Amino acid sequence: MHMKSKDRIVALEHNVHNNSNAAQKARSYGELSDALFAEGFVQDASIANDASMYHGGQGSCVGQELDRDSVNNKNRLEEQAEYIKNRNIFTDYPSVIQFETLSMCNARCVYCPSMKTPRRNNRMTDVYLDKLLNEIGDISRETTIAIAPHYVNEPFMDSRLIEILKRVDKQMSRVKVSLFTNGSLLYEREAKELSQIGKISAISVSLNEYEKAPYTRVTGLSFEKTIQNIKYLHGLAEKGQLKTEVYIRRVGDGSASDQEFVEFVKREFPLFIPACRRQTDWIGQIDTDSSGNALVKYPLGFIPVMGCNQWFRIHISSEGKAYVCCFDGVGKWPVADLNHMHILDFYRSKYKRMLRKDIYTRLEAPPPCNSCNIYWNED
Numbered sequence: 001m002h003m004k005s006k007d008r009i010v011a012l013e014h015n016v017h018n019n020s021n022a023a024q025k026a027r028s029y030g031e032l033s034d035a036l037f038a039e040g041f042v043q044d045a046s047i048a049n050d051a052s053m054y055h056g057g058q059g060s061c062v063g064q065e066l067d068r069d070s071v072n073n074k075n076r077l078e079e080q081a082e083y084i085k086n087r088n089i090f091t092d093y094p095s096v097i098q099f100e101t102l103s104m105c106n107a108r109c110v111y112c113p114s115m116k117t118p119r120r121n122n123r124m125t126d127v128y129l130d131k132l133l134n135e136i137g138d139i140s141r142e143t144t145i146a147i148a149p150h151y152v153n154e155p156f157m158d159s160r161l162i163e164i165l166k167r168v169d170k171q172m173s174r175v176k177v178s179l180f181t182n183g184s185l186l187y188e189r190e191a192k193e194l195s196q197i198g199k200i201s202a203i204s205v206s207l208n209e210y211e212k213a214p215y216t217r218v219t220g221l222s223f224e225k226t227i228q229n230i231k232y233l234h235g236l237a238e239k240g241q242l243k244t245e246v247y248i249r250r251v252g253d254g255s256a257s258d259q260e261f262v263e264f265v266k267r268e269f270p271l272f273i274p275a276c277r278r279q280t281d282w283i284g285q286i287d288t289d290s291s292g293n294a295l296v297k298y299p300l301g302f303i304p305v306m307g308c309n310q311w312f313r314i315h316i317s318s319e320g321k322a323y324v325c326c327f328d329g330v331g332k333w334p335v336a337d338l339n340h341m342h343i344l345d346f347y348r349s350k351y352k353r354m355l356r357k358d359i360y361t362r363l364e365a366p367p368p369c370n371s372c373n374i375y376w377n378e379d
Ligand code: SF4
Pocket: 283, 307, 308, 309, 310, 311, 324, 325, 326, 327, 362, 368, 369, 370, 372, 373, 374
């Protein structure tokens, strides 16, 4: 992009930030849309246009725009469509509560900030864990809630995990559990236990590589052991003893290995679902890709002019603190201390309500959202 055009786009993005009046904001988004379109950023232009209409009081047109542009801008517009829907559904209750009971991982994946976090090795106190589960129970009596008992850690490092899941299963009525693990500690005993817990709706195993050498280089774990564990889990599914969906995941790098990984999973574990999502920079906390090369970052102007589905979630560390989103691996952006606050009070706080109600795109949000280029629909 020519320097002059880039400067103009940056200036227009600042205008969007600085205009508090709805009509002016609509105009600023319109100008930004034109400038982005002129530079060939069709997706960004389209979404800026959506934002312009929204602030101009024509929110109902957004759906039509999404429909019109969906062929070219599928990923981003799908996410924006989901975001718009979520604004209505998750007004009073969060979509997901994610929590880390023990800040530890046995892997060393180069694209994950778990080794960098200052809370490393911290264990959530039994007192706070009990409070948290009681609060999730409160919510589940009023609405269906999804929980994810992991954050930037390996959940099976915590010997309490199975007991936590059993408690959720027995005591909570409307809860769905999604569990992420690297699979290295998911032995036969754990797999059998999981198969008995009906509230687990999805298990994701972050395998990442389908050959021994890259797997060991990237994760520092034993390929044979992890594959053996996945085989056992697959055997349970074959016998009809595991009803849960299982995803075998990879952090994608855009190379041919992404597709080869998908083919490997389909061939070796046909009952499981392969998934490959592009690596993110964890809001600036990771700067290398899986090969150790500098991670290619988007230039300014590719920051999507849209909201974020993370705003409808709560992410809780082992210290009982809420952070801005699941990508804040090192805990740079704390937004609440939940040790003395109910999670629902936090979700209904001024800060969280502002994200859900008062703004429409991340350009209007406080840092780090206003310079974040992460979005979801890229499997
Ligand atoms: S930092 Fe990015 S991914 Fe995280 S909540 Fe903000 S916009 Fe979403």
